[in-house]
Each structure stands twice: as structure tokens, then as C-alpha cells.
Amino acid sequence: MCDTCGCETRGVRTIDVNERLLASNSSTAEHNRQHFIARRTFAINLMGTPGAGKTALLEATIGRWRSNQRIAVVEGDQATARDSARIRSAGASAVQVETGLGCHLDAAQVHRALHGVELGEGDLLFIENVGNLVCPALFDLGEHLRVVVTSPTEGVDKPLKYPPMFRAADIVVLNKCDLLEHVPFQLEEWTSYVFATNPNATIIRTSALTGDGIDGWLREIEKRRSGLMMEKAG
């Protein structure tokens, strides 16, 4: 009851709506998974806040990837094709998805984008989600691996304050480690919060700007990719 006018609060039944959206999304995600299996492609959903360095990490990845497998990227942004242009300049193919008001990529958008991507056995597909530490965590895209990219400038407490994203992640990349000396950020405290939220997370420290840590990131991706390929072959 409201003390100004005595009316009942008109709550929005957001949860019911979300459940219907998520059920529909899950069935399309399952369909995407069949695409990836049919093409024997390894798919990675890259999430994180705007400006965490997701595109810069992809540029560094494309520039150093020594495998004979190709990389393709589905780029999600509310507006502009700037990121897909950066990806193409770095040497990979890219499909831009502009979401307009949308806050995340859903499985149907990825499904449509897949038809514009050439992928074959052992290739890598990165899906760079809309910059958002909240909504993308809820939407299965059919991917094999979920990565959240974060940075020391975001402060130590984000794993505690945004638990769905950090729980959803297989790998947590702490990017922009070149800034560690310039910001108030306690690495041990942050690490303890990541593991308190998700004990199974793998943490990788990088600087896409200087290249530090990129080799470790590439090794981890290759380990996961070849693991999947062997599993499918076995």
C-alpha cells in the first residue's frame, strides 16, 4: 500500500515473462548446438561490461592464433558495425548483429548469423555478446564455453554483486592487467570473490594492450577446443 494515495503497487510480472522467453530461447540454443556438432565447430560466448576489452582480446587472439583452424566472430552491439570492422582488419571473418534496444544476443539472432559464417571442422566461433554484465548470463546460445571478460578498473566486488554472470562463466579473464598499478584493486580479494561465487572458474590474467598473458589464454582455448574434438571423435 502506498502512503501517498493508498493504491496498491503495480508490480510488473517480469519473472513470468522471462520464463517464457528463456524457454523459447533454450529450444533455439539446442538447435544451434546441432549446427556446431554438424560442423564440428567450437563455439565460445564472450561476455562482459562495455569496455572490458572483449574486442581487443579477440584482436589479440586472431593476431596470434597459430592453429590451422579458422576463427569467425559474431559481433553483438546495440548499434554500429565498428567491432566487426575491427575483427575483419585483424584477419578473421565477422558478422555484425545490431540489437537496437536489445541488451543481449539471443539464440535466434546467433542462429541467423550462423548462416553468414563459413565454419568447418575444428574451427573457432567467438560470439561477442552485447556489453552487459547482467542479461547475457541468462541466455544460452548453444555455445561450448562461456567466458566473462572483466578488468581491474571495475573494482574487486563485481563477482559478489553480479553473481549470475560469474556463476555462468567457465573462464574469467581479468584483462587490462597493465592498469593494476594505477587503480585501487586488491587481486587476492577479487580472486577470493570469484571463487566464492564460482569455485569451478578458471581465472586468466591478460593485457590485450601489451600482449601479456595472451599466450596463456590461447593455450587454454586450444586445450578446451582439442578436448572437445577428441571427446567427439572418441
Next chain:
Amino acid sequence: MCDTCGCETRGVRTIDVNERLLASNSSTAEHNRQHFIARRTFAINLMGTPGAGKTALLEATIGRWRSNQRIAVVEGDQATARDSARIRSAGASAVQVETGLGCHLDAAQVHRALHGVELGEGDLLFIENVGNLVCPALFDLGEHLRVVVTSPTEGVDKPLKYPPMFRAADIVVLNKCDLLEHVPFQLEEWTSYVFATNPNATIIRTSALTGDGIDGWLREIEKRRSGLMMEKAG
């Protein structure tokens, strides 16, 4: 049509759902506005990515606010009461709203929180939204002023890539200006993108960490607050 199985893509009718949610939210926002008018309170919706420094800006604001008007804060986070504890330590009252899976504050959540806040003539209410550069832009909370807090670490192109948020903002705060010398960020380029997206935006540069620019921010808030009070009295 899908080239793997020939099925039709099952798109989610997100836009229809959003329209219903937003219509319901708008009527509650209008109700909140009546609260603010009845109490003659100035309400500010503070938005931005996680880690842009919204809470730090509020701490600096509370610490230096020399007016005899009080400050209260509604704190939105997915989880924890860490930010409301920080606000109370800084000397203002605070109500924490934990949104769980929710990606933004809606008008109904703010309405419920208002019942836990003591506010009177000329007082300031800050609503610190969930850290998210996307969704909060769509939800009217009944506020008088919309502020987006951003930082040079996010890169120059965010006004172009996230236009709904930058269009919605009355004031764009570029916080963490102490990091300008440590990150690749061209201030003139970013400024041109802000004005290309929103020609009416007011830009304010701050560092909540060092205190630089906080006086200018306080003057702007006071100007807007007293302007509204005079308008109502006139």
C-alpha cells in the same frame, strides 16, 4: 530458413513483451513523480556500467554536499548490501534493492523503496541503478534528472555503440579522469561522439578518487535542483 534442418527460425517476440512491460512501468513512474512533487524532492537516476564509479561519485557527493538539504539513496544491485553500507558510512540514508536476476530498477521497486526513505522539501534522492549501460535507459522511474556515469577505461566509442543510454542522459559524467594518462582514450573524439548521439547532453569530468571535478558536479546538481524548486514555487 535453416540450412541444417530447414526449420523456420523461432524468433522471440521480445519487442511486444517489452512494450507491455514499459507501459506498466510508465504508469508506476508517473505515480512516483507524484510522490516527488508531494514531498518537493529532487530525484536523480544514476546509471552506467558496473565499476564506472557511481557509488564512489555518491560518496564524494555526500562528503562535500554543503546544502542544508538531506541526501537519500536507493541502491540497486543484483546482490549484496555493500553499496548501501558504503552510502551510510558516507553519511546519507540508503535503502538497498536487490534485483536478483533483474538487470535494472523498475518504477515499482523504486516506489516500494520510497516508503523506507525520509525526504522533505528540497531534499535530494539519488537512485543508483543496477550497473548496466543498456536496460536502465528504457525504464522511467519518475526521476527529474538522468545521469550516466562513464569512464575513459571504457573507450571512446560507447556513445555510438550504446545510443539509447546516451540519448536518455541529461548529464554525462566522465569519471576516473585520473586514468586519462594511462589509457588509450581521445577526449575530443569521445566528446564528439557524445554530442553526435545527444546534442543536449551536459558533460562533466570528475575523478571521485582524487576529488577533481566534484565541485563542478555539485554546482550542476544544485543548479538543476534549485531551478526545479523555483519552477514549482513560481
